Amino acid sequence: MSFTESFNAKMADAAKLMKKGVDTCKVESKVAEQQLKIKTLTKEIGNLAVIKLDNDEELKCPEIIERYDAIVEARAKIDELKAGKKNTKVICPSCGEKCANDMSYCGKCGAALKDEA
Numbered sequence: 001m002s003f004t005e006s007f008n009a010k011m012a013d014a015a016k017l018m019k020k021g022v023d024t025c026k027v028e029s030k031v032a033e034q035q036l037k038i039k040t041l042t043k044e045i046g047n048l049a050v051i052k053l054d055n056d057e058e059l060k061c062p063e064i065i066e067r068y069d070a071i072v073e074a075r076a077k078i079d080e081l082k083a084g085k086k087n088t089k090v091i092c093p094s095c096g097e098k099c100a101n102d103m104s105y106c107g108k109c110g111a112a113l114k115d116e117a
Contacts, residue, residue: 001009052059053068089098094111103113 049059049061049064050068050071053065059065059068090101090103090113091097092099092106092109092111092113095106095109097106097108099106099113105112
């Protein structure tokens, strides 16, 4: 076998390996695409279940009901935290800046926020 024939044979083998690699990448890409589709559909199913439960529609799956109850509790906790956050401001008597209730001095002007006894 001449050098040229040997070189051409090796190049043909390399081309086959590259094609196999490209084909493998294409398959992996299609698999990832389907996995993403499954993930998206799973989220949509979950969102649809929450919407049904929010609207007091019947859903006969205890596992979903259990998780929905946890969502309701988490929503209530968020509302509670937001309501508490609204009440944690005090107005600086010196400059009028809104400051957190637990601050002793204004962050803007440094004035005392609480009477020091």
